[in-house]
Amino acid sequence: MGKVVTGDALYAQRNLCQQIIAGKGDYLFIVKGNQPELYENIVLLFADPPFGECFADAKQRSRHGNRHEVRRLWASTALEGYLDWPGVRQVCKIERETEQGKDRQIEIRYAITSLGPEVRAAKLLDYIRGHWAIENQLHWVRDVTFGEDGSQVRKGSAPEVMSALRNVVIGILRQAGVTNIAATLRQNGWHQGIPEQLLPALQ
Numbered sequence: 001m002g003k004v005v006t007g008d009a010l011y012a013q014r015n016l017c018q019q020i021i022a023g024k025g026d027y028l029f030i031v032k033g034n035q036p037e038l039y040e041n042i043v044l045l046f047a048d049p050p051f052g053e054c055f056a057d058a059k060q061r062s063r064h065g066n067r068h069e070v071r072r073l074w075a076s077t078a079l080e081g082y083l084d085w086p087g088v089r090q091v092c093k094i095e096r097e098t099e100q101g102k103d104r105q106i107e108i109r110y111a112i113t114s115l116g117p118e119v120r121a122a123k124l125l126d127y128i129r130g131h132w133a134i135e136n137q138l139h140w141v142r143d144v145t146f147g148e149d150g151s152q153v154r155k156g157s158a159p160e161v162m163s164a165l166r167n168v169v170i171g172i173l174r175q176a177g178v179t180n181i182a183a184t185l186r187q188n189g190w191h192q193g194i195p196e197q198l199l200p201a202l203q
Helices: 014-022 036-047 123-145 160-174 181-190 194-202
Strands: 006-007 027-031 056-065 069-077 089-102 101-113
Touching: 006 123, 014 027, 027 036, 027 123, 036 069, 036 089, 036 101, 056 123, 069 123, 089 123
Parallel strands: 006 027
Antiparallel strands: 027 101, 056 069, 069 089, 089 101
C-alpha cells in the first residue's frame, strides 16, 4: 500500500497493473512494442500533440569522469480516459543522452503511470532514474559475474529461462545480505554448504 512499482516493458501487463491498483499502490512501467496499441498511442501523442497541449517536463544532468548524461522527461494527462488500460493517468516520454569523448548516444523510451499530475515531472524522472540505476546494476552483475553476454545458450526460450534463473540467484543473494556476489559464488564453489546457509535467511 502506498508503494510505487517501477519496471521495464516486461511488466507492462494489464493484470499486474490492476493488481497494483487494487492493492492501493501505483505503477510506472516502460512501454515498448509488446503492447503495440498502447505504445503507438503514446508515441503519436508526443510526435503530434493536440492543439494547445502543454507537457510537464523536467531535466537532470550528471557527470562521471568524462561521461556526461542528460535525462529529460515529458509527461501528459491527455490520454487519461482514452487509453483502455487499468488505472493509467499519465504517459511519459523519457530521453537519455550520454556523451563520452566523441561517442554520443540518445535513447528514447515511453512509459505509463497511475500517478496523477500532482506528482510532478521531476519526481517521475527520479523514479525512472532509480529504476535505471537498479537495472544497470543488475545487468552489470549478470554480464560481468555470470558472463551472460558470452553465453552460448541462444535457442528457443532457453535464453529467457537462463536470464530468469540468474535473476533468482541474484535476488536470493541480495536478500541474504550478500554485497560481493562474485566472491560469494567463488566461496560456494569451494564450500558446498553455503547455499544451505543462505536459504533459511529468506524464510
